Amino acid sequence: MVLLTGCKKSETAANAPATEIVVGEYGSLTGSEATFGQSTHNGLKMAVDAINAQGGIKGKKVRLVNYDDQGKTSEVGTAVTRLITSDHVIAVIGEVASSLSIAGGQIAQQNGVPMISPSSTNPKVTETGDYIFRVCFVDPFQGLVMARFATDPKNKGGLGLKKVAILIDQRQAYAQGLAKYFEDSLTKIGGQVIDKESYQGGDQDFSAQLQKLKQAQPEAIFIPGYYTDIANIAKQARAIGITAPLLGGDGWESVQDQGGDAIQGAYYSNHYSVDEKRPEVVNFVSKYEQMTGKKPDSMAALAHDAMMLLKDAIERASTGAEANGIPSHKAVRDALAQTKDFQGITGKITMDEHRDAKKPAFVLKIEGKTSPIAYTLAP
Amino acid sequence: MAEKLSAETPPNAPAPRVFLRSIVPVAIVFAFAFAVQLAIPSGTYSEKILFDIGVNVILAVSLNIVNGLTGQFSIGHAGFMALGAYGSIVVTYYGGYALFGDVLRHDTVAGYSLYVASMIVGGLTACLAGYIVGLPSLRLRGDYLAIVTLGFGEIIRVLLQATPAVLYPSEMQEVPGISRIFHLGGALGFSHGQSYNSLGFTWGAVAITLLIAYRLRESTHGRAFLSVRENEIAAEAIGVNTTRYKVNAFVLAAFFAGVAGSLFAHQLGAGTASRPEEFNFMRSFEIVIMVVLGGMGSISGAALAATTLTLLTEVLREVQDYRLIAYSLLLIIMMIVRPKGMLGTREIWHLFRSRRSTVNNRRSTFTGEGA
Numbered sequence: 001m002v003l004l005t006g007c008k009k010s011e012t013a014a015n016a017p018a019t020e021i022v023v024g025e026y027g028s029l030t031g032s033e034a035t036f037g038q039s040t041h042n043g044l045k046m047a048v049d050a051i052n053a054q055g056g057i058k059g060k061k062v063r064l065v066n067y068d069d070q071g072k073t074s075e076v077g078t079a080v081t082r083l084i085t086s087d088h089v090i091a092v093i094g095e096v097a098s099s100l101s102i103a104g105g106q107i108a109q110q111n112g113v114p115m116i117s118p119s120s121t122n123p124k125v126t127e128t129g130d131y132i133f134r135v136c137f138v139d140p141f142q143g144l145v146m147a148r149f150a151t152d153p154k155n156k157g158g159l160g161l162k163k164v165a166i167l168i169d170q171r172q173a174y175a176q177g178l179a180k181y182f183e184d185s186l187t188k189i190g191g192q193v194i195d196k197e198s199y200q201g202g203d204q205d206f207s208a209q210l211q212k213l214k215q216a217q218p219e220a221i222f223i224p225g226y227y228t229d230i231a232n233i234a235k236q237a238r239a240i241g242i243t244a245p246l247l248g249g250d251g252w253e254s255v256q257d258q259g260g261d262a263i264q265g266a267y268y269s270n271h272y273s274v275d276e277k278r279p280e281v282v283n284f285v286s287k288y289e290q291m292t293g294k295k296p297d298s299m300a301a302l303a304h305d306a307m308m309l310l311k312d313a314i315e316r317a318s319t320g321a322e323a324n325g326i327p328s329h330k331a332v333r334d335a336l337a338q339t340k341d342f343q344g345i346t347g348k349i350t351m352d353e354h355r356d357a358k359k360p361a362f363v364l365k366i367e368g369k370t371s372p373i374a375y376t377l378a379p
Numbered sequence: 380m381a382e383k384l385s386a387e388t389p390p391n392a393p394a395p396r397v398f399l400r401s402i403v404p405v406a407i408v409f410a411f412a413f414a415v416q417l418a419i420p421s422g423t424y425s426e427k428i429l430f431d432i433g434v435n436v437i438l439a440v441s442l443n444i445v446n447g448l449t450g451q452f453s454i455g456h457a458g459f460m461a462l463g464a465y466g467s468i469v470v471t472y473y474g475g476y477a478l479f480g481d482v483l484r485h486d487t488v489a490g491y492s493l494y495v496a497s498m499i500v501g502g503l504t505a506c507l508a509g510y511i512v513g514l515p516s517l518r519l520r521g522d523y524l525a526i527v528t529l530g531f532g533e534i535i536r537v538l539l540q541a542t543p544a545v546l547y548p549s550e551m552q553e554v555p556g557i558s559r560i561f562h563l564g565g566a567l568g569f570s571h572g573q574s575y576n577s578l579g580f581t582w583g584a585v586a587i588t589l590l591i592a593y594r595l596r597e598s599t600h601g602r603a604f605l606s607v608r609e610n611e612i613a614a615e616a617i618g619v620n621t622t623r624y625k626v627n628a629f630v631l632a633a634f635f636a637g638v639a640g641s642l643f644a645h646q647l648g649a650g651t652a653s654r655p656e657e658f659n660f661m662r663s664f665e666i667v668i669m670v671v672l673g674g675m676g677s678i679s680g681a682a683l684a685a686t687t688l689t690l691l692t693e694v695l696r697e698v699q700d701y702r703l704i705a706y707s708l709l710l711i712i713m714m715i716v717r718p719k720g721m722l723g724t725r726e727i728w729h730l731f732r733s734r735r736s737t738v739n740n741r742r743s744t745f746t747g748e749g750a
Contacts (some may be wrong), residue, residue, distance in 0.1 A: 081427045099651040107648035173567030
């Protein structure tokens with residue numbers, strides 16, 4: 001039955017006059033990483049609505065088709081294949097988790113359809129091929145930023161520390177990668193990793209690892225995990241008397257809602273801060289709050305940037321000989337690759353030769369309900 | 380092992396029947412796999428769905444050998460699948476490098492022979508693990524076995540997470556020979572998988588699995604499995620070595636799960652298909668659900684349930700956010716309406732035959748139909 005409907009859809013799409021541009025999205029709308037998927041989807045929807053309100057791209061309305069992948073690679077394969085072969089999308093936007101972006105990217109690459117990952121920070125994502133782009137920074141850069149922030153003297157905005165311990169979530173490739181890059185950068189610039197402990201994402205009790213970390217007496221603890229565990233870790237660390245500042249990566253966002261007092265004074269690197277005063281940011285935050293009633297996290301901001309960047313690229317791409325007035329996949333890819341100083345919500349985006357976005361990273365300090373920028377590093 | 384089992388025929392059967400039973404199904408199998416390969420264009424949505432169905436059918440039918448035919452309760456099938464996936468991808472990636480000097484896909488006879496070899500290696504890896512886990516734990520019964528198999532699946536997942544990154548060709552020289560195979564990519568998954576698979580391989584494997592499962596059940600071994608399921612003490616009393624048969628069932632099921640894992644690891648967009656998180660206990664449960672829904676002990680039932688559930692997740696894509704709620708709801712309704720599963724212990728062809736003949740019920744007495 002599905003096979004039949006699948007065929008029917010592709011026929012109508014092929015015969016239809018090109019009055020609209022179809023953009024595909026795949027993401028974890030259900031599953032353990034659903035919060036990221038939902039934010040990404042909201043950011044995209046908001047961008048598409050804004051584009052259509054202004055008359056679309058090249059006079060054509062944009063239609064967003066999104067499929068849930070439940071956070072599984074096998075489902076990613078199905079979703080991306082369907083987007084490309086049945087829905088005939090101009091480009092694919094997704095995923096948050098890097099391993100899922102790699103899986104989806106391989107299919108997009110094989111079909112010669114451009115893909116933009118809004119927030120996958122693992123370097124391997126864009127290694128998949130020349131049709132794969134991203135609008136966020138990569139983990140080696142994020143690791144470097146946190147290492148520099150920890151070791152830079154206080155008058156340069158850093159913490160002026162040398163001895164750092166790391167607590168790694170073994171379940172997440174993101175955490176494993178970021179921990180490695182942080183350690184590499186730190187040792188290179190004269191810092192020292194004095195202890196490494198690990199946990200499994202979803203654990204409830206971290207006392208064994210924290211006791212060991214406490215005995216090592218680090219000046220700071222770097223915990224590159226997801227916010228769901230961080231709140232627990234911070235509370236338990238404070239309870240056993242660890243006073244060293246806690247450092248983290250962009251997976252920490254939303255930790256403020258759950259961490260309470262324990263997380264105060266901690267630092268994490270991120271793509272932007274909701275509390276920034278740049279007009280784009282203020283405008284985006286207020287519109288997003290109107291739509292969803294929540295403050296936008298960086299997943300939403302990056303997704304918004306990905307869509308706007310795609311719009312920009314489609315507009316720049318030459319329509320060539322295409323009868324329907326929509327540029328070819330190749331033309332869109334070439335335009336994306338030439339992106340220079342594109343002004344997004346998360347900063348100015350320039351695509352480098354690896355199709356990774358070159359843009360600054362921010363270190364945010366958790367202060368009450370706000371998270372002001374404590375440190376900025378440009379690439 | 381598989382061939383030995385499928386060749387079990389009564390010694391006094393006339394030659395034409397032996398031929399019909401052994402050669403013809405195999406020929407049909409390959410003709411069918413070949414037809415599927417030709418009929419469905421590569422890289423399409425239909426291909427991907429048919430692939431998912433194929434893998435799930437193999438998993439469900441193989442778990443049915445343990446849970447359905449032998450009456451044990453294993454919930455660690457995804458662990459064997461993981462071993463098969465990693466075992467095979469190591470062969471095509473690191474083995475491919477040793478053989479061809481690069482890690483690309485080779486669309487040559489040598490490339491595909493390597494892939495077939497990798498499937499067998501994947502299956503055997505899972506087999507070996509099945510033997511090691513099964514031998515001590517199959518002396519346990521019921522809940523205890525479930526806990527052991529669940530634990531096994533999780534151990535495999537956690538071990539795979541702790542492995543170092545996959546080696547690039549440029550890094551191969553730094554790591555000597557055999558120790559390369561432990562570079563499995565950690566939590567990110569084996570990030571350089573090549574999509575060797577096609578529907579021909581998938582459905583060839585499906586058909587072989589179905590054939591062996593069916594012939595197995597009709598053989599002496601199968602009867603022993605069934606006797607263990609129906610009454611272990613009685614089985615032991617008539618001289619069935621229950622532990623041995625349980626281990627046999629377990630090892631055979633592990634082999635096919637390993638083959639399913641190899642197919643999975645080389646699918647379209649194989650990049651990170653082999654990812655530890657992909658083989659967590661949720662997947663094990665999905666397979667158990669397929670077996671229970673199809674009817675414990677029914678081979679065609681397991682296949683039918685695997686097909687239905689895979690299609691169901693796709694059809695329910697239309698309702699987006701409510702997909703998993705709808706899916707679970709349908710399962711609950713199904714189990715209330717038909718607690719025996721779709722087919723109970725019968726096979727799909729019994730539905731058409733049962734009224735016509737009551738004399739020709741030799742099979743049903745053995746399979747426990749109507750009990």
